[in-house]
Amino acid sequence: MRVDPYSVEGKVDYDKLIKEFGLEKIDDALLNRIKKHTNELHFMLRRKIFFAHRDLNWILDEYEKGNKFFLYTGCGPSGPIHLGHLMVWYFTKWLQDKFDVELYFQFTDDEKFLYKNLSYEEVQKWLYENMLDVIAVGFDPKKTFFVIDTKHVGIMYPLAIKVAKKITFSTVKAAFGFTDSTNIGSIFYTAMQAVPSFLPSVLKGKNIPCLIPHAVDQDPHFRVTRDVLPKLGYYKPASIQSSFLPPLTGPEGKMSSSEAIKSILSTDTPKQVKEKINKYAFSGGQPTVEEHRKKGGNPDIDVAFQYLRYMFEESDEKLAQLEQDYRSGKLLTGELKKYAIEKINAFLKEHQERRAKAKEILDEFILKV
């Protein structure tokens, strides 16, 4: 198992990650506390898909004192948007709606240029495409601010160097596995990722708590950020961290833009989704119908079932029924896949409708400084 911002490999043991990264598990007491403010709990919380956090109790303490937090999440524009991205962003929208808070959304075009074998122009193309997807999630344009590293660097760099001055090469070597052959832009980059966690505090001239919803592989960046920010007089950002939506190929690794074949994309047509799920989605079922009826399937490793659990089946009852029927052999792989395809396509239909109109309102989302 390897989990850092630049690679997720193997079967991820989340309990081990909690220990290694020093995270706190999301427990029922914390869920009940959230529910006091949101009335209902998002199914990604009920199912512990968002499974860990840092300082979320402190965020709620402050919120209860009337000191609202802001949300910060982001996107590295290096390829098409897939369901793994959307999962975190739709959950972030839920948080925005329920807590009525501002969202600072960072596009790390510098990072992707520096880390990937992509030209500057290719990254800029993906930046534009990815912004359309973020808008399609339905964030409140009045409370959502896009921060684009190469565009907003005028306000970001003077802050980033204050962060960078407090971080040594040793630290980033340990956090990200850098070596002597890492390029010097990549070495600097984590300082840019730190900036949105205190940028609103700078812009508004007062210290505002920050909550970062993100997939757990980004934690090393924010661990470094959390060490530095108090030294600059800002709060440590809190976080709420998700597990990884599995790639089509099965329960190891994560869905990834650089391996589009393993991923369902935000722009996939119904036909493409059908083909990908039917052809590629790793199945927990048995090789023959007879055997399946007799032994039953394994939903824990079945990708179609996991997609329903992670993103597309909001009803716990329905999900439990599917699980039971699949385990018993009553529900066949083909039937389960068919149901998942319908749910995914219904979701993508709405997303794509909003995405088609996104460019008209793109300007409203760009942070004005």
Next chain:
Amino acid sequence: MRVDPYSVEGKVDYDKLIKEFGLEKIDDALLNRIKKHTNELHFMLRRKIFFAHRDLNWILDEYEKGNKFFLYTGCGPSGPIHLGHLMVWYFTKWLQDKFDVELYFQFTDDEKFLYKNLSYEEVQKWLYENMLDVIAVGFDPKKTFFVIDTKHVGIMYPLAIKVAKKITFSTVKAAFGFTDSTNIGSIFYTAMQAVPSFLPSVLKGKNIPCLIPHAVDQDPHFRVTRDVLPKLGYYKPASIQSSFLPPLTGPEGKMSSSEAIKSILSTDTPKQVKEKINKYAFSGGQPTVEEHRKKGGNPDIDVAFQYLRYMFEESDEKLAQLEQDYRSGKLLTGELKKYAIEKINAFLKEHQERRAKAKEILDEFILKV
């Protein structure tokens, strides 16, 4: 001996530096070639104070073909301006006037914040003060463009990351002596220093030769820059490199803003200059007048004489006379110092008069993008 952008120590052996850095010596053939275009030769060239270069013949080849170069030099705002800075800048002005070329003048406020134990605000204060001195040199405001790292980062950063992607930690470790405890902003910084060497080419959409007049300790930055720029489709910048104006304490090291006591500052009053030279300037004379008359002084290590040679005595004949009289014992240390004080104060008087009016025209110098 140690010579890099972050420390100059010991007695500098310039011939050894030429070999170690891989520089070319400025020889008489090259001086004659320059003279064809300038009519006269600046005394800093005649005296080989600017002693080495890279690709200066190529710069002249292009110039003779009608392909004008631009000049690029800079200032790290971390303290007051001293004579060592002014020496390079006044020579740069001579180049601007004689070749009628544009000058891009970089203020590396990010660098000084990252490398020095100075707050961001202190660096900004020095930035302002230092800009006044640069203007006081008398550069043509129509052909001189200030590039301030934290202010122009909007255009610089997208270019700096293209440079940074081509430079590994190994490279900067070797060039600047970085270790695992170097901060990640300092590690990235050389990419920012590379930018002005091709920024005009980017802004004007055509490849323009660049000539960098600088003190030889900056060479490691431009060595790295020269490796990278052809990979991005730009010319390698050429350079013309000076030796170091000695500190008041004698021929080792260089005059430095962080040791104001060793330096004569651009804002020193006539009285301060007199006191510094009389009290602190290392003398090549003998302990007593009698001994001096008998054995003579050594102008090679005499700071007052060296200041005259480096900056303040334009006449070679007068300088030769002073040298001869000092060696013979005819000229006493006190007399030599008195003459140097007069020359320095006459120079600073004019500089300070222009400096007093500089703030009125500061805006004209800032690069507009």
